[in-house]
Amino acid sequence: MARRKMYQRADGLYEKKITISGKRHVFRAASEREVMQKIAAFQEREERGPSFEEEAVAWWVECEQKIRYGTVHGYQAAMRRAVEYFGQDAVRSVEAADIHAFLLYLAKRGYAHKTVKNQLTVLRQIFLHALMARHIRSLPTDGVSVPAGLSHHSRQLAPDAAIEAIKATGPEDFLLPALILYTGARCGEALALQGGDIDFHASRISINKAVVYHSxxxxxxxxxxxxxxxxxxxxxxxxxxxxxxxxxxPEEYIIGGAAPITKSALYRRWESFCRAHGLAHVDEERTRRAGRTVWACEIDRHTLRHEYATILYDAGIDKMSAMEFMGHADLATTEKIYTHIRQSRLAGAAAQLDAFLTEKAQ
Structure with missing residues (x-):
């Protein structure tokens, strides 16, 4: 039986409509042969499914606007690393063992626990996107965990000199260090505080927003x-x-007045505060590269937030209350900080005891 001739449109193009995976598709080309080649290529792609890179890009386009601005850069970096590793592999071909191997690869390259954990979070979201689009039947990230033994960055407590300098803050000093130390607010939260957020009669501060920087x-x-x-x-x-x-x-910002300060003003004023109180030193390496004097501050903004946790610890505030004051999403984060404070104190006590016994023996 002769093959039915393909429909030719008025503009000369050949056209064929077929149903693939329950969806109607239309293919057009200058010749019947080209139409059949297009159909064959499409069916091959459908059978193989999208590549990991295609799936990752589709996920990013869909979710970028939903991600908090401060998280975007970390997620972008994690997505780029994953695309570099899995690239054109079919997303449905990636298995749990492949993901585990990727995380081990990152660990061998020296990435810290927090970075690898964030990488796994992004992978889970990409594969969940693939699952919802019916490109895969199950999540290959299920059962995969961050490899053991990765380094944890423990933030050091602020030096005593820094705390004394902040306690001595004067009317002309930058207020942000004291604001973070005495509220435990994240830097962006402290910068967003307005007069209306402070209730002097009830002795409380409402933290309900944050400043992020776009450029x-x-x-x-x-x-x-x-x-x-x-x-x-x-x-x-x-x-x-x-x-x-x-x-x-009420509408005035505690730091900035009519509007929050810019990012450059934040860095400039923080450096000025540190230099004025002997909490900064010249970074020789960066100065040499930049061809100008570059200062390195000996305290950062998040360190002072942890110092607030130390105040809570010393005051005997229970972990649940501390979690509420710090704004932690879960108790484990608070417990981790309390444990770090306790271990730091024990290490200091051990060193003090050793020095005492050494002095006695002399």
């Missing part, structure tokens, strides 16, 4: 997590510092 410009966004929206005590040392600067209107 150099500040943008108001939600807090890092839902738990980030919280109320913390207004401590007396901070009351005194705020009183020195006069009353703030």
């Amino acid at each position: 150099n410009q500040p943008v108001i966004s939600p807090t890092k997590t839902q738990k980030g929206e919280r109320t913390v005590p207004l401590l007396r040392p901070l009351v005194k510092l705020l009183a020195q600067r006069g009353p703030h209107r």
Whole structure:
């Protein structure tokens, strides 16, 4: 029986409509042979499924606008690493063993526990996207965990000199260090505080938003997590510092006035504070490369947030209350910080005891 001639449109193109995987598809080309070649190539792609790179790009296009701005860069870096590794492999061909091998590969390259954990989070989201699109039947990330033995970066507590400098903050000093130390706010949360967020009568501060930076410009966004929206005590040392600067209107930002400060102003004023109080030194290597003097601050903003946790620890505040004050998403984070403080204190006590016995023996 002769093959039915393919439909030819008025513009001269040949066209064929077929149903593949329950969906109607139309193929057009200048000749019947080209149409059949297109159909064969399409069926081959359908059978193979999208590549990992195609799936990752589709996931990113769909989710980018939903990701908090401060998280975007970390997720982008994780996606790029995954695409470099899996590339054109069919997404349905990737198995749990392949993902585990990838995480081990990152570990051997020196990536820390937090980075590898974030990598696994991004992989789970990409494969969940593939599952919802019916490109895979199960999640290959199920049962995969971060390899053991990866380095954990433990943030050091602020030096005593830094705490004393902040306690001595004057009317002309940059207020941000004291604001973080006495509220435990993340830097962006502290920068977003307005006069209306501070209730002097009830002695409390409402933390309900944060500043993030798009290039150099500040943008108001939600807090890092839902738990980030919280109320913390207004401590007396901070009351005194705020009183020195006069009353703030409800809409006025505590730092910045009519609007939050820019990113460059944040860095410049933080460096000035550190230099003024002997908490910065010249970074010789960066100075040599830049051809100008580059200063390195000896305290960072997140260190002071951890110092607030130390204040809670020393005051005997229970872990659940500390979790609420710090705005942690789960208790494990608070417990980890409390454990680090305790271990640091024990290490210091051991060194003190050893020095005492050494001195006695001399």
